[in-house]
Amino acid sequence: MDKKEDFLVEGYLFITEEDAMLARDEKQKIEYLEKRMNYENARSVLSVYEKMTETKMFQTPVGLAYLNQLRLFLTEHLDGDFTIPYITVPSIYKREIRQNSAVVAPKVIYGKKKKTSAKEISIKSSLLLSIFLILLVIAMFIITIQGENANILNYKTVLINKYATWEQELSDREEAVKLKERELNIVTE
Numbered sequence: 001m002d003k004k005e006d007f008l009v010e011g012y013l014f015i016t017e018e019d020a021m022l023a024r025d026e027k028q029k030i031e032y033l034e035k036r037m038n039y040e041n042a043r044s045v046l047s048v049y050e051k052m053t054e055t056k057m058f059q060t061p062v063g064l065a066y067l068n069q070l071r072l073f074l075t076e077h078l079d080g081d082f083t084i085p086y087i088t089v090p091s092i093y094k095r096e097i098r099q100n101s102a103v104v105a106p107k108v109i110y111g112k113k114k115k116t117s118a119k120e121i122s123i124k125s126s127l128l129l130s131i132f133l134i135l136l137v138i139a140m141f142i143i144t145i146q147g148e149n150a151n152i153l154n155y156k157t158v159l160i161n162k163y164a165t166w167e168q169e170l171s172d173r174e175e176a177v178k179l180k181e182r183e184l185n186i187v188t189e
Contacts, residue, residue, distance in 0.1 A: 010062045019060060026063035042077040049074060050085055059090045 007014040009023040038044050049070045051057075058064055067087045074084050144151055150158040181187075 009060075010065075012061050014060075023060040023062040026058050026060055026066075029057070030063065030066045039073070042074060043082075045070060046074055046078065046082060046084070053085045053087060056088060056090065064089065 004013065006017065007020040009020055010027060012023065014020040014023060033048070037048065049067070052067060052070075058067055064087060071084055071087065074082075078084070144153055147154075148158070
């Protein structure tokens with residue numbers, strides 16, 4: 001089934017699927033009413049017509065066309081004593097085509113750029129600044145962890161390594177002094 005045919009009801013081509021479905025429902029209501037309508041009694045047709053206009057039973061051109069047919073019938077078959085209610089049109093018509101149209105392609109405007117508002121610019125700049133600052137903090141942590149100087153993150157390790165080195169140097173010097181004393185036969189008490 002072609003896409004246009006999905007939106008086509010009783011010769012009307014609807015723009016949205018919802019409107020076409022509503023028109024199909026109204027078509028079924030019309031068929032039901034036509035089977036039960038007594039056109040020989042114009043007053044009963046008038047009461048049904050009044051009820052339909054009061055409840056705004058029809059909203060699409062399919063239903064409104066049916067109401068208009070009934071109104072024409074009533075103007076021809078009723079005496080001047082009755083007032084026939086007007087048909088209320090439930091839509092506002094503009095010259096522009098709706099943007100959510102499935103049948104008509106949306107308008108494309110070339111050469112115009114969307115203007116960015118000050119709020120959008122401030123949000124983007126604050127986001128970029130936040131990302132830059134996060135990267136800067138991560139870089140500082142990496143430099144601090146890999147550095148040889150004592151800092152709050154590695155002070156214990158640096159101090160233990162420093163004292164271990166001093167202890168090793170002292171042990172080596174003490175051993176060298178004892179060796180020299182033996183060579184020179186110096187007795188120390």
